[in-house]
Amino acid sequence: MKIYTSPNSPFGARIRIAAKAKGMDLESLPLPEGGLHSATFLKINPIARIPVLVTEDGTTIPESSVILDYLEDRFPAPSLLPESPENRARLRLAGCIMDRYVMDPVIRLFPQLSPGERDDGVVSAEIARWRAGLDHLACFMVPSLPVAPAPASLADCILAPSLHLGTRIAAMLGLERDPMLAHPVLVEYYDRARQNPVIAPVLSELTAAQARKDAQAGLPSLAHLH
Numbered sequence: 001m002k003i004y005t006s007p008n009s010p011f012g013a014r015i016r017i018a019a020k021a022k023g024m025d026l027e028s029l030p031l032p033e034g035g036l037h038s039a040t041f042l043k044i045n046p047i048a049r050i051p052v053l054v055t056e057d058g059t060t061i062p063e064s065s066v067i068l069d070y071l072e073d074r075f076p077a078p079s080l081l082p083e084s085p086e087n088r089a090r091l092r093l094a095g096c097i098m099d100r101y102v103m104d105p106v107i108r109l110f111p112q113l114s115p116g117e118r119d120d121g122v123v124s125a126e127i128a129r130w131r132a133g134l135d136h137l138a139c140f141m142v143p144s145l146p147v148a149p150a151p152a153s154l155a156d157c158i159l160a161p162s163l164h165l166g167t168r169i170a171a172m173l174g175l176e177r178d179p180m181l182a183h184p185v186l187v188e189y190y191d192r193a194r195q196n197p198v199i200a201p202v203l204s205e206l207t208a209a210q211a212r213k214d215a216q217a218g219l220p221s222l223a224h225l226h
Contacts, residue, residue, distance in 0.1 A: 002027040003067075004044065005051040007209035010161035011064040012051040013202050017157045018068055020198045021150040022075050029054065065099065068157055078150035080157065087146035094137065094145055095158040101133030103162055106169055113172045123173065130166075131179050138183040145189070151198040160193040164203055164226060168210065171222050178225075194226075 003026045005012030019026045032040035036048045045052045045062045053061040053070065061067050072080050081088045105126040112118045112126075145155055163180055170178040180186050193199045203226065211223040 001056060002029050002054045003051050004029045004031060004041075004054070006031070007205060008213050009050055010165040010206060011049075013161040013164075013206045014064045014157045015051050015053070015067050015071075016202045016205075017152050017160065017199055018071050018080060018154075020202065021080060021152040021157075022071065022078060024071070024075065026053075065095070065158075068154060072154065078148075080148050080150050080152070080154040082146045082148050082153075084146070090140070090146060091148070091153050091155040093140055094155040097133065097137045097140060098158050098162050101136050102130060102166070105129035105133065106162075106166055109169060109173065113169070115174075127173075127175070127179070131182070134179055134183055134186065138185050141185050141189060152196060156193060156196070156199060160190065160196075160199050160203060161206065163190045163193075164206060167225050168222055171225055 001024075003012070003015060005015065005028060015026070031050075032038045035041065036050065042048060044060050047062060049062065051062070051064055051067060053067045055061070061070055068080070081091060109123065109126050109130075112123050145153065147153060163186065166180055167178050170180075180190065194203060207223050207226045211221040214221050
């Protein structure tokens with residue numbers, strides 16, 4: 001199988017973590033000339049987003065959450081989910097909260113990263129939603145999330161790269177403090193994730209790719225924050 005992604009994409013990192021946890025090799029495909037909005041890529045994914053998984057028969061599967069489910073369905077061992085339905089629900093809930101209540105406002109802040117084009121009202125509103133989402137997430141991470149038979153869980157695939165992205169966006173917005181730091185349970189989780197032998201290499205690759213992109217754009221590296 002192959003995947004359209006970018007080395008600096010936290011959503012592509014989700015799939016790389018899952019693949020490593022399952023002992024799979026995924027070949028990375030370069031984006032067509034013209035990038036996400038090229039006619040060639042829009043035929044692959046009209047939503048114009050990565051990652052996109054390409055199966056052996058040429059089926060294309062976009063959206064990181066759907067790709068994760070596909071990999072779990074097709075390659076059930078080792079599983080990214082525990083056996084208990086209740087524990088499976090807890091992991092899925094953590095991922096759902098992260099995407100719906102944390103990542104949604106963070107992504108809506110992307111157009112606000114340039115100081116000259118920033119709308120302070122929009123920034124304040126989205127940061128408030130971001131903080132509220134982290135409040136919700138922290139509540140559902142006590143007690144600690146259950147583990148899976150695989151070296152990383154479905155929730156790990158989603159949470160670790162997302163928290164990594166949050167740290168980066170907080171710095172790019174000039175926030176005095178990463179919102180994650182308000183929640184010791186999230187800090188402790190992220191510290192463990194960065195020591196996980198499957199997750200850590202992917203986060204390191206993500207950091208390095210983002211540092212290269214910053215250098216190309218003439219921006220200071222944020223690698224030290226990770």
